[in-house]
Amino acid sequence: MKKLILLLSIMGSLHACDQSHDTTVGYSNAMKIDTTTFNTIYSQYKEPALQHRRFKPKDVDSLLQLHKQKAVLDIVQIGKSFEGRAIYEASYGNGSKRVMLWSQMHGDEPTATMALFDLFNFLEGSQDGHDTIRDLLKSKLNIHFIPMLNPDGAERYQRRTAQGIDMNRDARAGHTVEGALLRARARVINPQYGFNLHDQNIYYNVPGTKNPVSISLLAPAFNESREINPVRENAMKIAAGMNDILQKYIPDAVAKYDDTYTPRGFGDNFQSWDASTVLIESGGMKGDPEKQQIRKLNFIIILNSLIQIAEGSYAQFNKQQYEDIPFNASQLHDVVIRNITVGTDSNSFKTDLAIRRNEMTVGRDYFVRGKVEDIGDLKESFGYDEVDADGLKLIAGKVDSLGIKSINDLTTAQAYDLLKNGVMAVKIKEVGETKEKSLHTFPVHLFTQSRFYMPITADFGGMANFYIGDSNGNLKYAILNGYLIGLSEEIDNSSIQLKNRVH
CATH class of the missing domain: 2.30.40.10 (Urease, subunit C, domain 1)
Known part of the structure; x- marks a missing residue:
């Protein structure tokens, strides 16, 4: 009898683990959202106050106060930068699947920040034919957004913090107040999914072609040998789902970022903290110096991924589809x-x-x-x-x-x-x-x-x-x-x- 109880206990634990990372394949009724619908949603909810890359922390602060008044997103100040600028978190949904998204830990990488504000506008919408999406996200997910993690760097439009430290190499030591804050929020939220949002330089190309890499994806390694455990594999599936829709917009303009393990990096550490984490790098596109088209792509792949996480439908993709994405070239x-x-x-x-x-x-x-x-x-x-x-x-x-x-x-x-x-x-x-x-x-x-x-x-x-x-x-x-x-x-x-x- 004791053996049976122990076996049931083990099976229950394994089932709970599977549920937390959606390894089950329950996607037969997954939403099928076409590019026309995504285009319509984006054009309706694009944030007009952000049109150029070099916006300031006060612009973000002002927008967040407007969102706070609408009381759909829970907007709270979670800390301050080294120079005392406010750092905010916006939360949405009361579901059991916990998701963290953080942007602009490098102050000169603002493309995804713009896309997050477009997403905030969408989440606050209603009676536009898309309430089914909002209801799904709200009931299944508990989402935490940090839209500008390095406001001191954003004020100067520079990569590093006011201390001169690359915050994305501060996950281990926590020498920056901003990096320590992100670690602290990760401990409190204990996310099952993470989105690490960045910009890469515009000189990466798809290998063997002159095509600029407009979006680069990565399921970071969690150890030096770059093993694939269920957590990282789920990140690969989510990234494969992103690539699937990106190919409809920018065929042959997607690549993978270098997956060398970085023990100081946040994406690598989130992966080791059991959060299936995807790095999104906004690259280049001819005729788009302010990255407004790439901003749209961020909005679409983030929203689509949140839907697939809510449904568990990212399980329809496999790690080989991720592996088939070529690595960045730099030519x-x-x-x-x-x-x-x-x-x-x-x-x-x-x-x-x-x-x-x-x-x-x-x-x-x-x-x-x-x-x-x-x-x-x-x-x-x-x-x-x-x-x-x-x-x-x-x-x-x-x-x-x-x-x-x-x-x-x-x-x-x-x-x-x-x-x-x-x-x-x-x-x-x-x-x-x-x-x-x-x-x-x-x-x-x-x-x-x-x-x-x-x-x-x-x-x-x-x-x-x-x-x-x-x-x-x-x-x-x-x-x-x-x-x-x-x-x-x-x-x-x-x-x-x-x-x-x-x-």
């Missing part, structure tokens, strides 16, 4: 120029050039600095924009030192005409108004100093400012501050969003 640049002739007529050579644009934050805006990232055989490298310059050569740009009186005297059309005629930089004589308009979108450099340097060749690490033209000096393209600009009437430059500053 992408803003511009790749192939077979260009560089140097003088008596001392020239043919080569490839790769160019990247580094962002420099100014308040809520930014400008870029384009530089030559690599020179040489770049056959395996790709560019968001590419030019085969075979038969063409690098031509130095000219500087107009006589210039114009004021920045107000220049139009975009005039600047483009200057650029087409070989002038890349124009002096502005009046400095006063220029200070207020230090950031600009003109397709030429503007400067107020006595001289402006224009490179005569392509130097590794040097400024990316030159022309591509033929042997007769006819200009075909301009590389202005790392942007590729076509100079013929047939080339459409309307999609180029220049981000320059007055020098």
Whole structure:
């Protein structure tokens, strides 16, 4: 009799464990939500106050206070940052499946934060034909969102905390107050599922292609040998479900993040704390510098995953579907120029050039600095924009030192005409108004100093400012501050969003 009781006890424990992580396959009645429905939901509930990446903690605070007044989400301040900025948690649902989502532990990675506010708007909606989804989430899940974990970093738009520590390498030691807070909330909530929300750089590509990785996924390892236990396997299934819907939006633009075990990393530790955790990294997409399309993708895959967790329907996917997602490659640049002739007529050579644009934050805006990232055989490298310059050569740009009186005297059309005629930089004589308009979108450099340097060749690490033209000096393209600009009437430059500053 004792043996029977013990056996029943063991079986009951195993069943409880299975229930907590939904290893049962009860998804025959799973919701079937098509892309049209997701698109409709998103367009209706996108948060209009967040349109650009460099929003501030006070913007988040203000929005959360508005959500608090609606009393659908339970909004509480759970702590303060190193510099005393408020850190909030929003909770939803009274179900038994506990889920934690945290965003912007790196202050310059805000894409998912925007998506969470879109999701908050949706959860507060009603009588729009989607109450069935809300009822499911509310009854099955107990969701805890931390939308901005590193407000000090967000204020500066920098990766690290005010202490200069990478918070995602602080899960073990807890040297940051923000990291210690996340650990403390994990102990209190004891989640069964976790979503670790980040941005990765825009230069990852799908291996063997020039496709930027728009979304990267990872079911982090919980130990150095990267074993797969039921907790991690469920994370793999959830990630496979994300990839399944992403392929309908961005086929061949999804990859896996590096799964090397990081004992200091939060995703790895959440996985070891028995929370099936998925890392979502928002990458790049051509023509989407503010990541608004990638924000939409975050909203869709997070909402879809919450539905599948509530139903247990993520069990329809398997770990092999996750394993089949390729790992990130890192071969992408803003511009790749192939077979260009560089140097003088008596001392020239043919080569490839790769160019990247580094962002420099100014308040809520930014400008870029384009530089030559690599020179040489770049056959395996790709560019968001590419030019085969075979038969063409690098031509130095000219500087107009006589210039114009004021920045107000220049139009975009005039600047483009200057650029087409070989002038890349124009002096502005009046400095006063220029200070207020230090950031600009003109397709030429503007400067107020006595001289402006224009490179005569392509130097590794040097400024990316030159022309591509033929042997007769006819200009075909301009590389202005790392942007590729076509100079013929047939080339459409309307999609180029220049981000320059007055020098």
